[in-house]
Amino acid sequence: xxIDELLERLIKLNINITAREISAIWGMDEAxxxxxKKDGSEIKFKNIKQLEDKLNICLTKIDNDDFFxxxxxGEVHAxxxxxxxxxxxxxxxxxxxxxxxxxxxxxxxxxxEMIFASGDSMLPTIEGGDSLLVDKSRTDIYDGRIYCVxxxxxxxxxxxxxxxxxxxxxxxxxxxYKTFEIDFSKNIDFDFQVxxxxxxxxxxxx
Numbered sequence: 568x569x570i571d572e573l574l575e576r577l578i579k580l581n582i583n584i585t586a587r588e589i590s591a592i593w594g595m596d597e598a599x600x601x602x603x604k605k606d607g608s609e610i611k612f613k614n615i616k617q618l619e620d621k622l623n624i625c626l627t628k629i630d631n632d633d634f635f636x637x638x639x640x641g642e643v644h645a646x647x648x649x650x651x652x653x654x655x656x657x658x659x660x661x662x663x664x665x666x667x668x669x670x671x672x673x674x675x676x677x678x679x680e681m682i683f684a685s686g687d688s689m690l691p692t693i694e695g696g697d698s699l700l701v702d703k704s705r706t707d708i709y710d711g712r713i714y715c716v717x718x719x720x721x722x723x724x725x726x727x728x729x730x731x732x733x734x735x736x737x738x739x740x741x742x743x744y745k746t747f748e749i750d751f752s753k754n755i756d757f758d759f760q761v762x763x764x765x766x767x768x769x770x771x772x773x
Contacts, residue, residue, distance in 0.1 A: 568609065568610050568615065568626070569603075569604075569607045569609055570600070570604040570607075571604065571607070573615075573618075573626070576626055577626075580624055580626075582622060582624065586600055586601070592618060593614050593617060593618075633665060633666050633667070634663040634664060634666065635663070635664060635666055635669065635676050636661040636663060636664075637662045637663075637680060637700065638661060638680045638681070639659055639660040639661060639662050639680070639681045639682075640659060640680055640681070640682050643683070643722065644682065644683050644684070644685040644722065645682055645683070645684055645685065645715045645722045645723055645724040645765075646684075646686045646721065646723050668767075672766045672767050673702075674700065674702045675702050675703075675705075678702065678704040678763075679700060679701065679702050679703065679704075679763075679766075680700075680701055680703065681698055681699065681700055681701070682699050682701060682715065683697065683698060683699060684696060684697040684698075684699055684724055684768070687743075688739040688740070688741045688743070688744040689713070689724055689725070689739060689740045690740060690741045691740065691741075692713070692740045693713070693740075693768050694770055696771075697768045697769065697770045698768060698769050698770070699724060699765050699767075700766050700767040700768065701762060701764070701765055701766070702763050702764050702766050703763035704763070706762075706764075707761075708727045708728070708729040708761065710727075710728045710729065711728065712726065712764055713726050713727075713764070713765045714727050714762070714763065714764050715762040715764075715765055716737070716759065716760065716761050717758065717759065717760040717762060718737070718749075718758065718759055719758045719759075720758060723737075725737050725739060726738040726740065727761070732752070733750055733752040734749065734750045734751070735748070735749045735751070735759070736748050737749065
């Protein structure tokens, strides 16, 4: 949150306070306040807390407009082992994601969905049962990134590497699983598709 966003939030809360008064609460002069406002720099947590305590308000409560709904395909799993057949891609719900988080991780709001991991070939990075946020607009392969891919009719979460001109290397983080290459110059009809890049994953603590 920068100062402009702070002032907008104070207006929504019907808080009438001047820049001089905010500066005094933060223990700074108005010139420093003006510089921070002009630079658009993020406000430190301690400064937000000072305002909350002084004004008896909550500035960190996020409005619904600050979230967007990601489709959840609860019956679609990206395997990290022997593969899971895609048998139902219908949306089963939604998952609210902070727009700030979406901006930070760079996902396309209109073409992102949540699926789930299965298996152990991406341990210790991804565990079975983890939520996977897939940006389906990101299908270009960049070395070392993790993608949701379809290989021979089954869905996987794997690291990919591109070897020009026609080869893709499929990599598991778990050393128990062998890295393998797909040479499309020799396998013209091979069933392979990058569904999207996995930009974020999360899990419930165990």
